[in-house]
Amino acid sequence: HERSVADLQTETNSLMQGIRSIHLQIAKHEKEIWSLKGKITLARRLPAEILASIFEACILDRWTRAPLVVSQVCSEWRRAAQAPSIWSHIYINVDSLDPYKRTRLWLIKSQSVPIDITIDLRNYTGHVSETMSLLSSHRSRWRSFTLVSLHLSPANDVLRRCTGIYPILRTLCVSIAEEFGTIGGVVEEDAGLSLGTAFNDSPCLRSYIINRNVLVGSDIPSNITNLSINLDGIITVSLSITTVLHIIAGLSSLEEFSVSLARAQDTSFLPHRDAQHLTTLPTLKALTLIGQPDLFALLQNIHFPSLQRLRLMSSSEPIPVSHQWSGLMLLQWLALGNTSLESLELRDVDVAQDVFISCLKSLTKLRTLKLHDSEISDAVFESLLGDQGYCPHLSKVDLRWCSVVTGHTLVKFVRDRSQMSARPIESITVINCSFVEDQDILDLAQFTVCRLVIDSNDYCRTAGCCENRRYRNRLMLRGFSIGMDQKKRRRLII
16 A cells, blocks of 8 residues: 555656646747737837827827837837937926936937927026036027926026027927025025027027016017917916016017916906007917906007907906906907907807997908807897898807807808808807707708817817716717718717
């Protein structure tokens, strides 16, 4: 019996050794399978050009370390990441470990392509001269320059070093979080940016974006065509209309201008010293004003003979008094001869019915009308009907959170315009309008393109106010269940 047990134990060990050998072979084959599957995944099969575009999109989404990270995934990704354009977005955090070495690596990898530079000074230590000297040696490649700083002094320190010729620089963005702070125990007193000598030889500079907490006069290059002033960091604002006019008066080539006071709740707007004087901006084509309705008083002091797009966006809770004031302000502005508008957008800015109709009567060239949280009535759309209807060139209508207008009137309006081949409605967007029923939406799609969804770059997507996914899904199911024809399905964008 002992010999039998010993023999069986020996046989068992032999079988276990065979099992271990089989397990090793299985593991070897599984490793090969895993490796081969990795080679046939979509990420490995994508052309290098598409991979490079994806990597660049990641960088534009503020993933600044993307070039380094993707280079460590696999050999195909590493080869795709060698594209110079991927390294053309240079982000410099002065508080990071050895920003000079990082900047040098990005400059080498980007070779000779145009570069977009962002410098973060929020943890400024005063050691930026070496990095700025390195960047300045490549200033012929600067395409855009963004400067983010907690205080004003560090920003001015960098700007004073930006001298020389910048032949292809097109965009300049400066953001100051706190205007008056303490740097090295010294309280800042100068509220101006040092743009007097910075970028004064940049023939292609067109866009200038200012993100600050106070608005003071500054030296803005006269060749700017796009100016954006964002005072969104504070709740209480005291703004002089005279200061705004002084800033833009010397910009004879200005084409787009925006002022944003999105977070301001307590505003004080000082009127222009000479209320009868009008500043003329002959080349301005687009104007955006975001803030309390008082901000719209700026319209009274500027004449825009070539203005095509006007956006008025209120940051306050709608009240009847502000509605009347905003509408009358718009009507007075149109009376000054500013009737070349092709696009009008009113967000949370309501206008009385009779005033709205008078405004539309003056807008003979209007092509696009966008209204958000408006009490626009059926009577306004009825004024657009027939051969003598106002706004004969109107082709795009966008209505969101409009709680008075009815779907029946919208269908009547679109049908009426579709019967006039010279001026049909090309598209209508209807989102969260109380008296527009499902059948109205389907009827609108019979005559024109009807949209129930917003674009990816729409302002409302950031605000998160116009997402209606459940309603769109329900309407889609209903459309298919009633056998909606293919032509109408193509026109209904859900």
